[in-house]
Amino acid sequence: MGLSINKVLCCGFNFPHHSHSSGYHHIVPLISDEYLNANRYLFGNSEFGSFKRKINLLIYDILIPFKYKEHQLIHYIYPENHLLVSVSKKRVNVATVHLPVEWLEKNSKRSFIGELRYHAFLKLDGIITLSQDQADLLKEYLPNSNIKFIPHGINELTSKPLKIPKDNFKIVVIGSNFRDYNIIYNLLKFIESESKNWEIHMLGLEKSRISEFKDNKNVKVYKYLEEDQYISIIENSHVHLLPVTFATANNALLEAHALGVPTVATNLQAIKDYALSTTRLFDSEQELINELLDVERMDTDQYNILRVNTHNESKRFYWSNIKKEVMDFYEEVKMNK
Structure with a gap:
């Protein structure tokens, strides 16, 4: 026994x-x-x-x-x-x-x-x-x-279908521990140079970093959120971006997957331990941009199949x-x- x-x-x-x-x-x-x-x-x-x-x-x-x-x-x-x-x-x-x-x-x-x-x-x-x-x-x-x-x-979390309006592609970044901010800075430069209608929503950003992002027109920084607001922002995002320099477990990755939100993350072994078949890994900034563009180009049916598969596979965790x-x-x- x-x-x-x-x-x-x-x-x-x-x-x-x-x-x-x-x-x-x-x-x-x-x-x-x-x-x-x-x-x-x-x-x-x-x-x-x-x-x-x-x-x-x-x-x-x-x-x-x-x-x-x-x-x-x-x-x-x-x-x-x-x-x-x-x-x-x-x-x-x-x-x-x-x-x-x-x-x-x-x-x-x-x-x-x-x-x-x-x-x-x-x-x-x-x-x-x-x-x-x-x-x-x-x-x-x-x-x-x-x-x-x-x-x-x-x-256990639930997932919902989501459309991808071409004029408002939402990327959510959650947390601050071991985050690779250079990746985010360079992504913002790409968004600006290409006039992309992409929004980066930043949750749980450390206080010392808020001033670096709060005035950027392509970024929304959230200082404090109730639980239902926090979940709502994640589940209404099209992609979860996870650029990290180190990882063990990552609550942001687990939460996004459980809500059906596909993740694009740095290619680290610890990320692979939690990756799903729908998780996209990148080794360079160009690979990151290519992965984001690929998701943006999906039609609604393709994208929602991706969300369903993400949510279902996440149940093993x-x-x-x-x-x-x-x-x-x-x-x-x-x-x-």
């Missing part, structure tokens, strides 16, 4: 920048009946990176062992932000790693806190990564650890499907403990 969810304790928090449909914490109700959320502790609403938030995460990590009940397995949802002293060898410990391996190397062994973090990761019985190349690199850094790539998931892989990994780790 497999591990029951009342024997699993999940530890983590909710990021404020995630939409209601995104974020790794959405898997928690499927794998555990208890979630220790750092947001509910002292200074839990403080901004990430602030002194108060650092105090919050330190107190939280110290208190985790006092919250153990009959739990046999502890799953750290966002370990990079707090994992220092809470790992107990009396229980099975699993963590999902989101950041690049370089982050762990940079933040380990160079200070007292770094040493604590490094040894905490060494104590883990299992590590889940969100891309295959991330798993391969982490195995080089932690060669004795049980490391497995299990995809990030997405909540629903959390209900990812859950089984995570639970199977729990059993593997538990047997090897």
Whole structure:
């Protein structure tokens, strides 16, 4: 018999920048009946990176062992932000790693806190990564650890048909982490030089970048959106553009696909881990432009077949499907403990 969810304790928090449909914490109700959320502790609403938030995460990590009940397995949802002293060898410990391996190397062994973090990761019985190349690199850094790539998931979303008016081709860019802004700058130059009626809608743009785009006539920048507005802008876009310099899981990619919006993305291995047959990858700015032009030239029927296929293929990343892989990994780790 497999591990029951009342024997699993999940530890983590909710990021404020995630939409209601995104974020790794959405898997928690499927794998555990208890979630220790750092947001509910002292200074839990403080901004990430602030002194108060650092105090919050330190107190939280110290208190985790006092919250153990009959739990046999502890799953750290966002370990990079707090994992220092809470790992107990009396229980099975699993963590999902989101950041690049370089982050762990940079933040380990160079200070007292770094040493604590490094040894905490060494104590883990299992590590889940969100891309295959991330798993391969982490195995080089932690060669004795049980490391497995299990995809990030997405909540179930619906898709709707959409026309492509030739005078208003909408491209949505979501998020800011590891985004390749040079690609966007050069795309805007192409739009201007060719007098294309293309609009770039930018959601979740970091504050320091807003001034660079807000006055461009071909760009619409959204500072804050309610969940229904956020979803509406994505699903009413014709293409999701994802130019990145690094990737593991990408909530924007998962959300766009679940809404049926085809993606044009940088050709990285981690993007391929989540790509569908409808996902278009580019290695150069000219390839990007060619892919966008190809979508723009589709008639409505062709385009909506593309949306239907995108939505249907995205279902393999629903959390209900990812859950089984995570639970199977729990059993593997538990047997090897």
